[in-house]
Amino acid sequence: MTFPVIKGAAYCLVHAPDMLLHYGTTPATERTVNPDSEYLKKLPAYLRSYDKALAYAPNQAYLGRLGLGELAAMPRPWYEKTVDGAERFGPYGEMMPEPEFIAMMKVVDTFDLVWLEEGFAAEIADRLAAHPVLSGMKVGAGKPLAELEARLADHHAALPLYTGGKLAGIVRRAHDVDESLSAHIILENLVTKASAVLALKHLLAREGVKPEQVEYLIECSEEACGDMNQRGGGNFAKAIGEVAGCVNATGSDTRAFCAAPTHALIEAAALVQSGVYKHVVVVAGGTPAKLGLNSRDHVNKNIPAVEDVIGAFAVVVSEDDFVSPRVRLDVCGRHKIGSGSSPQAVMEALITEPLDRAGLKIADIDKYGVEMQNPECTETAGAGDVPKSNYKLIAALAVKRGEIARTEIESFGASHGFVGFAPTQGHIPSGVPIIGPVREMILAGQATRAMVIGKGSLFLGRMTNLFDGVSFVMEKNPGRPASASKAVERARTRVGVTVHGSEHGEAEVVRGAELAQRMRPDLEVVLIGNPGVKTSLEVIDGDCIGTDHREMERRLASGDLASAVTLHYPFPIGVATVGRVVTPGKGREMFLATTTGTAAADRVEAMVRSAIYGVACARAAGIEEPTLGVLNLEGAPQVEKILGKLAEAGYTSVRWATSGRADGGALMRGNDVLGGTPDVLVTDSLTGNVLMKLMSAYTTGGAYESLGYGYGPGVGENYRQIIHIISRASGAPVIAGAITYAGDMAIGGLVGKVAEELGGARAAGLDKLLAERAAGTAPAPGAGAGAPAAIVAPPEKVATAEISGVEIMSLEDAVQALWAKGVYARPGMGCTGPVVLVAPEDLAQAKVVLTEAKYL
Amino acid sequence: MDMENQRRVKEYAEKFGKENVVCILGGAEAEASGLAAETVSNGDPAWAGPLAGVQLGLKAFHIFEDEIKNQVDPAVYEAQVSLMEMVLDVDAITKEVSTIRNQYANW
Known part of the structure; x- marks a missing residue:
């Protein structure tokens, strides 16, 4: 079984x-209740510089630069010591300084809500440009200080972003009266989004999963984004994935x-286990609210305000690679509604119930991940050493069950756990901080099993008094089972072929299918539809x-079925077929891209794709390593140019x-078609269709296609089925x-190859090059003599008002019609289908324009 | 002790009479338990909540103290409290709470 x-x-x-001072709830509440307090006066003196915070041992441990064993061996207090050789970047990520983070908030803000002071913006742009994983991100120009101050003077219109005591920018409210879009909530949500993006960018930069391979994101912070009608409407996940380039994901x-x-x-x-997705990312950013949570106690006890960092993490869960530690989904614990709330009931539900099911003892788990809060944050505030107390509880449970001796309680934490090292950011220290270190230990053979436990205080939301928790076990991967790999080799690839619709009758299809079966014993050819003739092949009714x-x-x-062959099958726009022929000159095989369908509406873009x-x-x-040639047609030189730029960019x-x-x-002529010069010949779809017919029927006069592999599979972005096309004249x-070609595509993993190629092209700037081309081209309809001048988009606005009812094929034209009248608009998807998006203030006018132009 | 709990303790003391109210604490650590006992007897030492400067003089016991423990059904105590009793510093907690009680409680 795989996991x-x-x-x-x-x-x-x-x-x-500075965020601690202004937006931590402890100092902020104090400012409201007791503005002249000693605590508030003293607090600034207890803040640490970036270098001090960086060299703080728990922080270096969180980044993976200091081993958790080394941290445990380091005598306390840690805040009085510095780690030698502390660095910003570690094996797991980085500790970002506040100024760069403020710039990141601007970068991830898609609604122009963050305004940076112009001097600050100019200075920070270079620093972000030089960043190893964020280099593509643009900060843009700032605004004069006076403009920012004017906004701040307007009560509730904006909140300041300070760093080093100076105003670096502001966060504006997104609505005049909607409290869910107030400046305060927008600020918190942008901090959460930006910190999550940072962790996700680091994850995708260093692990074996590329942004475009991610199919789903689950965001799990403790914030809510939405407006007054859907206060927690969500989707931080998709917003974060968008910035990180996860173009194939939702979340x-x-x-x-x-x-x-x-x-x-x-x-x-x-x-992943159910096969819905192959790669799923779990990601969360942190919050400014919890900065300095216990800072009153830290000031009182004369220790630095060590809760001065926001935390973030990202983990990718993938299908079994037979190497990485597995998630044992059969050993998950859950605190049930009926479990009861005593510590014993909680621990049994989360730990011993799943372990009992798997026949494991408490000590069989090498490492437990509990609330991994840094004890220096919590001890002075009377909350004790949280991980230590948790480990003692687990040990006490083991004593009660007679699994360990009472004398082992004190040492259980050191042997089966870690010292606390994570910032007190609620969800951030909860179980997940051990995943990175434990993953390495398991890969290095230093541990076999770990349990990750997450617990939550649901009563804080005032909807229930219940407590909550869940757990799962991470385990060493046993590797690829020998028998499974042989079974994979033996298993035949099932390819279907539909039998109806051929001009040569069903019997001809059966003859072709049987021929394929004889040629390719590794395939299992299946007929879809009753053929009316006797056959040894499997038949599916139809x-x-x-x-x-x-x-x-x-x-x-x-x-x-792994793939199929059919005819008269409509593909969606964006999907086109890649044919495969035997060229007449020297019998060389050649792929014709493309032969039917529409890869893109624009001719050049279609040929590039x-x-x-x-x-x-x-x-x-x-x-x-196939070679490429572009047939010398209209647009071919532009296609060659764009592909050349992609090649230059890697x-x-x-x-x-x-x-x-x-x-x-590289521009191919008739000779090259006949001789099969390139492995892949790029043409427009109509020309490809004609070539396909010529290459497969030049010996018969056209009514019977006797040569080659047919019009090929429909290929497009995110198109997941392998469906090959033949014509009614195919013999x-x-x-x-076509059946053997369809078998090849299933065995060779066509869908994955398409994603890889698109990913590679994207990384080299495909989208930008196509967008530049689109921007430089007049709108297609009516181009040529007497065509109207190109319609230029009006200045961009925040377009959130939806107009539905426009036919999907006319959507782009409707947008152009609005542009022609000076109304900014863009196409989009609403809940019920395609929509035109305009700014709310333009909605009425836009509707009139579209009605007059008969789009509505 | 948080504001909401201070408010409730004050309200109960007024409603039922100080002499009829006993506070049972469940703190996991001696200092915090002692502060809670002080808050309900001598007033909020942080001078922040509703009990700032209010000396209710209430008696506070920790659930671990025999006076309370012996009144609880042993089966319930076993299920609800025994695991924590095993891991916490019971002696330090009971010493701190009883010291504060003996010092400030009137009823």
Whole structure:
């Protein structure tokens, strides 16, 4: 049995002393209740510099630069010591200084709510540009100090962002009266978002998962984003993934106070285990509210305000790689509604109940992850050493069960746990901080099993008096089972072919299918639809092309079929087919990208995408380094130019073939088509279709296609099925070719190859290059003589008002019509379908324009 | 002791009479338990909550102290408290709470 694995973990801190002063709830409440207190007067003197906080041992441990064993061996108090060789960047992430973090808040703000002071903005831009994992992020220009101060003077309109005691920027409210969009809530939410983005960027920069491979994100902080009609509407997750370039992901937020990260990890593992997604990220940022939570006690006891860092983490859970530690989903604990609230009841529900089910004893778990708060934050405030008390409780439970001796209680924490090292940011210290260190220990053979426990105080929300908690076990990966790998080799790949609709009759399809089965014993060819003739192949019921298609879709979706061959099948816009032919000159095989469908509405963009899709198909077919040529058609030089720029920027899949004509070059002529010069020939879809027909039927006159592999699989971004197209004229040899081609694509992992190629092209700036091209092109309709001048977009506005009812195919035209009238608009997706988005103040006018132009 | 609890203790003392109210504490540590005992007898030492400067003189016991423990059904005590009793510093807690009680409690 396989289990999901912990593929990687990242941990980051943000040093935020000015935020502590202004937005920590302890000092902020004191300012309201007791503005002249001694505590408030003294507090600034107890704040630490960045260098002091950086060299603080628990912080270096959180970044992974100081081992947890070394931290435990270091005599307390830690705040009086500094770690030699302390550095900003560690194995798990970094500790970001406050000024850069303020700039990050600006970078992740998509609604122009953060305004930076112009001097500060200019100074910080270079520092962010030089950042190893954030270098693509642009801060933009700031605004004059006077403008910021004017906003601050308007009561409640904005809140200040200070650093080093100076005003660096402001956070503006997003609505005049909506309290859910007040400056205070926007500020907290942007801190959460920005710190989560920081951790996620570090995760994706250092672990084996690329942004575009992430399919789902679960955000598990303790904030709420929304407006007055849906105060916790959410989706921090998607907002964070957007900034980190997780273009293939969606996500959602999970809330359960401090227990949320453990809940989220179990959810992530379950989504992977069920096969819904392959890579799921669990991520959370921290909060300014908890900065300086116990600072009153720290000041009273004359120790530094050590709660001066915001915490963040990100963990990626992936399908079994047979190396990384596994998540044992069969050993999860949960505190049930009926469990009871005594410490014993809680510990039994979370620890011994799941362990009993798995036949494990308490001491069989090498390391427990409990609330890992740094004890120097909590001890002075009377809360004791939180992890230490938790370990004692677990040990006491083991004593009660007769599993260990009473004398072992005191030493249990050292042997089965760690010293506390995480900032007191609620969900941040809860169980998850041990995942990174324990993952390394398990990989190094120093531990076999660990349990991550998340607990939450639900009563703080005043909806229930209940307590909550969940737990799961991380375990050493036993590796790939020998028998499983052999079974994979033996298993045949099931490829379906629909039997109805051919001009040559059902018997011809059966003949092709049987031919393919004889040629390829590693495939299991399945007929979809009753053929009316005798056959040894498996037959799935169906009596016309419509029922064949539905059955094919159902079985592809369920995984019963790995790929399929059919005809007359409509692909969505954005999906085009990559054909495969045997060229007549020397019998060389060549991929034709593309032969039907529409990769993109714009001709040049379509051909650029086709090149990427063609390479993906060639690679899935086993050609490791396919060569590319662009057929010399209208737009071909632009296609060559864009692909050339991608190659320069590091997209290694652009390997040009050289034309067989005397003048060479990557633009292909008729000779190259006949001779099969490139492995992948890029054409527009209509030309490709004609070439396909010529190459497969030049010996028969056209009514019977006798050569090659058919029009190929539909390929597009996020298109997950492998459906190959043949024509009604395709004869048995082409049908057999198409089935073997479909088998190759399933075995070669076409969908993954497409994602890899798109990811590589994206990393080299594909989206930017296409956007630049789109910006430089006049709108397509009516281009040519007498066409109107290009419509220029009016200045961009925050467009949140939705207009629904515009036909999806007319959406872009409707946007253009609004632009022509000076109304800023953009297309988008609403809850009920495609919508045009405009600024709220333009809504009425926009509706009139669209009604007059008959879009509504 | 937090503001809300101070407010409730004060309200109960007024409603039922100081002589009829005993506070039972569940603090996990001696100093915090002692501060709670002081708050309900001599007033809030932090001078922040409703009991600042209010000397209710209430008796406070920790759940670990025999006076209270012996009145609890042993099975319930076993299920609810015994695990914590095993891991906390019972002697320090009971000493601190009883010292404060003997010093300030009137009833």
